[in-house]
Amino acid sequence: MLLIHCPWCGARDEAEFRYGGQAHVDRPPDPNAVDDREWGEYLFVRDNPRGRFSERWVHSAGCRRWFDVVRDTATNEMSAEVPSRSGRR
Amino acid sequence: MSNEFRLADGGRIDRDRPVRFDFEGQQLQGYAGDTLASALLANGVHRVATSNKYGRPRGIMAAGAEEPNALVQVEAPFPEPMLPATTVEVRDGLQASGLPGKGRLATEEDPARYDTMHTHCDVLVVGAGPAGLAAALSAARSGARVIVADADTEFGGSLLGSGQTLDGRAATDWVRRTTAELAEHPEVRLLPRTTVFGYYEDNYLVALEHRGDDASSRQRIWRMRAREVVLATGAHERPLVFSGNDRPGIMLAGSARTYVNRYAVLPGRRAVVFTTNDSAYAAAIDLHDAGVEIVAVVDAREVVSTYWASLCVERGIRIHASTGVVSTSGTDRITSAHLSSLGPEGNHPTSVRQVVTCDLLLVSGGWNPAVHLHSQARGSVRFAEDIGAFVPDGTDQAARSAGAVTGVLATGKCLTSGAEAGRDAARAAGFDAELARVPDSKHAPILAARHLWVVPGSGDSDGTTQFVDLARDATVADVRRAVAAGMDNVEHVKRYTTIGTAHDQGKTSGTLSTGVIAEVLGVGVGELGTTTFRAPYTPVTFAALAGRERGDLYDPVRVTAMHDWHVEQGALFENVGQWKRPWYYPHSGEDMETAVLRECYAVRSGVGMQDVSTLGKIDVQGPDAAEFLDLVYTNKMSTLKVGRIRYGLMCTADGMVFDDGTVTRTAEHRYLISTTSGGAANVLAHLEDWLQTEWTHLRVHLTSVTEHWATIALVGPESRQVLADVAPELDVDNDGFGFMTWQEGNVAGVHARVCRISFSGELAFEINVPWWYGREVWEVLMAGGRPYGITPYGTETMHVLRAEKGFPIVGQDTDGTITPHDLGMSWAVSKKKDDFLGKRSFSRPDTARTDRKHLVGLLPEDTNLVLPEGAQIVEQPELGEPPVPMLGHVTSSYRSAVLGSGFALAVVKGGRDRVGETLYSPVGDRPVPVTVTEPVFYDKEGARRDG
Numbered sequence A: 001m002l003l004i005h006c007p008w009c010g011a012r013d014e015a016e017f018r019y020g021g022q023a024h025v026d027r028p029p030d031p032n033a034v035d036d037r038e039w040g041e042y043l044f045v046r047d048n049p050r051g052r053f054s055e056r057w058v059h060s061a062g063c064r065r066w067f068d069v070v071r072d073t074a075t076n077e078m079s080a081e082v083p084s085r086s087g088r089r
Numbered sequence B: 001m002s003n004e005f006r007l008a009d010g011g012r013i014d015r016d017r018p019v020r021f022d023f024e025g026q027q028l029q030g031y032a033g034d035t036l037a038s039a040l041l042a043n044g045v046h047r048v049a050t051s052n053k054y055g056r057p058r059g060i061m062a063a064g065a066e067e068p069n070a071l072v073q074v075e076a077p078f079p080e081p082m083l084p085a086t087t088v089e090v091r092d093g094l095q096a097s098g099l100p101g102k103g104r105l106a107t108e109e110d111p112a113r114y115d116t117m118h119t120h121c122d123v124l125v126v127g128a129g130p131a132g133l134a135a136a137l138s139a140a141r142s143g144a145r146v147i148v149a150d151a152d153t154e155f156g157g158s159l160l161g162s163g164q165t166l167d168g169r170a171a172t173d174w175v176r177r178t179t180a181e182l183a184e185h186p187e188v189r190l191l192p193r194t195t196v197f198g199y200y201e202d203n204y205l206v207a208l209e210h211r212g213d214d215a216s217s218r219q220r221i222w223r224m225r226a227r228e229v230v231l232a233t234g235a236h237e238r239p240l241v242f243s244g245n246d247r248p249g250i251m252l253a254g255s256a257r258t259y260v261n262r263y264a265v266l267p268g269r270r271a272v273v274f275t276t277n278d279s280a281y282a283a284a285i286d287l288h289d290a291g292v293e294i295v296a297v298v299d300a301r302e303v304v305s306t307y308w309a310s311l312c313v314e315r316g317i318r319i320h321a322s323t324g325v326v327s328t329s330g331t332d333r334i335t336s337a338h339l340s341s342l343g344p345e346g347n348h349p350t351s352v353r354q355v356v357t358c359d360l361l362l363v364s365g366g367w368n369p370a371v372h373l374h375s376q377a378r379g380s381v382r383f384a385e386d387i388g389a390f391v392p393d394g395t396d397q398a399a400r401s402a403g404a405v406t407g408v409l410a411t412g413k414c415l416t417s418g419a420e421a422g423r424d425a426a427r428a429a430g431f432d433a434e435l436a437r438v439p440d441s442k443h444a445p446i447l448a449a450r451h452l453w454v455v456p457g458s459g460d461s462d463g464t465t466q467f468v469d470l471a472r473d474a475t476v477a478d479v480r481r482a483v484a485a486g487m488d489n490v491e492h493v494k495r496y497t498t499i500g501t502a503h504d505q506g507k508t509s510g511t512l513s514t515g516v517i518a519e520v521l522g523v524g525v526g527e528l529g530t531t532t533f534r535a536p537y538t539p540v541t542f543a544a545l546a547g548r549e550r551g552d553l554y555d556p557v558r559v560t561a562m563h564d565w566h567v568e569q570g571a572l573f574e575n576v577g578q579w580k581r582p583w584y585y586p587h588s589g590e591d592m593e594t595a596v597l598r599e600c601y602a603v604r605s606g607v608g609m610q611d612v613s614t615l616g617k618i619d620v621q622g623p624d625a626a627e628f629l630d631l632v633y634t635n636k637m638s639t640l641k642v643g644r645i646r647y648g649l650m651c652t653a654d655g656m657v658f659d660d661g662t663v664t665r666t667a668e669h670r671y672l673i674s675t676t677s678g679g680a681a682n683v684l685a686h687l688e689d690w691l692q693t694e695w696t697h698l699r700v701h702l703t704s705v706t707e708h709w710a711t712i713a714l715v716g717p718e719s720r721q722v723l724a725d726v727a728p729e730l731d732v733d734n735d736g737f738g739f740m741t742w743q744e745g746n747v748a749g750v751h752a753r754v755c756r757i758s759f760s761g762e763l764a765f766e767i768n769v770p771w772w773y774g775r776e777v778w779e780v781l782m783a784g785g786r787p788y789g790i791t792p793y794g795t796e797t798m799h800v801l802r803a804e805k806g807f808p809i810v811g812q813d814t815d816g817t818i819t820p821h822d823l824g825m826s827w828a829v830s831k832k833k834d835d836f837l838g839k840r841s842f843s844r845p846d847t848a849r850t851d852r853k854h855l856v857g858l859l860p861e862d863t864n865l866v867l868p869e870g871a872q873i874v875e876q877p878e879l880g881e882p883p884v885p886m887l888g889h890v891t892s893s894y895r896s897a898v899l900g901s902g903f904a905l906a907v908v909k910g911g912r913d914r915v916g917e918t919l920y921s922p923v924g925d926r927p928v929p930v931t932v933t934e935p936v937f938y939d940k941e942g943a944r945r946d947g
């Protein structure tokens, strides 16, 4: 049970959150301008590193806000939460 | 046979409270404070169980949770399988029997209550032996919030069974005083009978508390988040591997000492002690002094401790150095130990030199620190040569180990390391902690141990009776077989041999098996390492984990404002997400099919009413609401006029149907959207996600209003008349109140929003009133409809009616691989919008295929047949050899009152191009013919919609 720091509510149990996958995957500004391969990558292809990984979480059983964290996928250590208002999916 | 092995005095049992229990039909007596194991030993019972693979007799080997052998099935007070007799407290009425290899689950429902506690603390101390108690004292005196958890019925750990002194007085005095002081601290919580079994990320630890069968809850799970953790989990004694090392009467030396000192029980009359280290000598002395004849101390070392030797000489106990027990005799109990000299290398089998008659054989191969929780916390371990076992070697969690778990075995060192750990933990948690003074203890010099993994036996060169893991009946022969098969890693050998995978998770066999594997492989124990320890440390029942979350409390139950009315009418209910929805309303004597046919007929021919309050409702507000809805729906919502309603389809970015519902424009910058009953929360989350993270510039607010509005669907050709009677102010004419429009007005005296929406193809009104008035308005409508034969109907009828019209249900007729085009709903996909979720994906090659699975109708040739939902669709009447190509499957299937036959919806490859074809569906043992049709079965021209 991770202890996750919601930028709005503070530290809460992982059970209050939902995971949103990799952060900063930009939706192409004009989807019609990208080819099928690029669009397919936007939809389905994600990084899966061992180590630091920017990812999205939503405090679904709390303030319902989305935010980004950097998590080390080997140790689960989380850091540098940024409210994802400026972030991307 | 009544407690003939019980000493006349001493021990920590309560002699004023005798208890009677039943073991395998024998009425036996014990005392409060006994475990089942100690009470059995007091009665001379050693053989408890039968091993699960070879059916060998097995006895009591240990005195705690590490017991590999003595498993019992408890029959009363409540049936529980597979409990170690060493952890079951005896009580009046306890009924148990030895496990014949396997346990048996209870067949009746567990009447006990289980509970869950959630808590936080500054310092969590796991284990209340000398180190844990000293740690708790240092931490508690600083004012930190401290929790002390220990599996045993009372605090003290090894001090309870060692008979030693602290500050010149009985160690148990210090335990009592320390526990009393801890209990005085307002911020300290003491949890005896509580096993911490899981250590998860960020110092989240989970424990199981046994509160007793008479407590308000029998067991309690503790979920604890600690700033700092002190692991004072102690050590388990390691047995030795020799031929016939599994017979009843063979016991760990330290455990035998516990039976004598703590329970005042003699585990035998005539004992041999076989050891590789000093610790077993204390057991030999204590047993001797209690009246056990110690016929021999067999020490594998060439040189033995002069300190212990002199104590033995004083008592006339003979020591055999450079000697080992190589085999044993006996069936239900050991009758003799066979001694042989061991060379310095120990690997050369020599013939038996001496046979010693005994009824008890104490063994000690050293001590294994209980690093389980440390390892669960992703701590690493290293091999400590001095004790021949693995000790903690750092963790990234805010945790520290203290006492025997770190490999220090002398009580004085355990006390000091505990006090330091407690102080350091409290300081790390922000408290001004000092080192608590620890009592003085007598310190015997420790002579180096000999690490002996397999005692070479002359009579068993295969190692088939040299048991490494008694709980799994795994032997040296099994390890050799695994290594011969190419396993050269402990994890692989563990899986190949199942060593360490039983109820005890190899507490006694873990390090031993690594030693044996290393010896077979010819490598160092340290370089081989251990297996990874995983939760739970000891078995935990599902009942405890479930706690109160069972039955009605398993999941929140959501009911509508009209729920009680449905109950009063005898409705049966269907679970839709967390909602209870009326499924159908059977009249007396009706089965489901009859009731549903009646309800369907009533709606199509007269008027029916359904509670549709559970449909999700989201209030969408803001100057950019229209732009936002254009992006998330496939159809255009910005062009919808205030006062009108449009059906809407939502896709995910990959173009697959996600949810559907209606969009009602209530004002220039305000919409009310509806969702499926089960999808409401997901839709809100999906919309918030896009709003918050992608289209952050849009000024839109989303609010769930599902439970603000009670919603009643009034459906059927007579519905207009019923509504007109009940809401005379409302203009219900088709001209004044057109399809897909809404009006506000009084319905039954309550301000309502009425929508003309139909999910059945019939003339229909959807009446929304504030939740509070739901039942009242519902009852007025029922009364008003009585002259028209109004019929309440449930979800099953709703499903049939919508299927007759070919309306798909998202999540039933779709499964996340279905596009709007697959559903034949291209009409709901805007061609004018530049962008919306899903649009770009529609032109991906796979999504644009023309032979995708399409939603079609199916009519079985046998009109009486209702196809099972999920049935496969195939091309040919003969299935042939597998794999049989599948064309699709049935998604919805019912019997229709208006069609007079069974009918189905299905997704079928290229289905729209197959209309009129005959396909087959394997039902039972043969494929039955079905005709592919358009998905709309009834009123194709839509004539009934306006009444």
Ligand SMILES: [Zn+2]
Pocket (backbone or CB within 6 Å): A006, A007, A008, A009, A010, A059, A062, A063, A064, A065
């Ligand atoms: Zn929050």
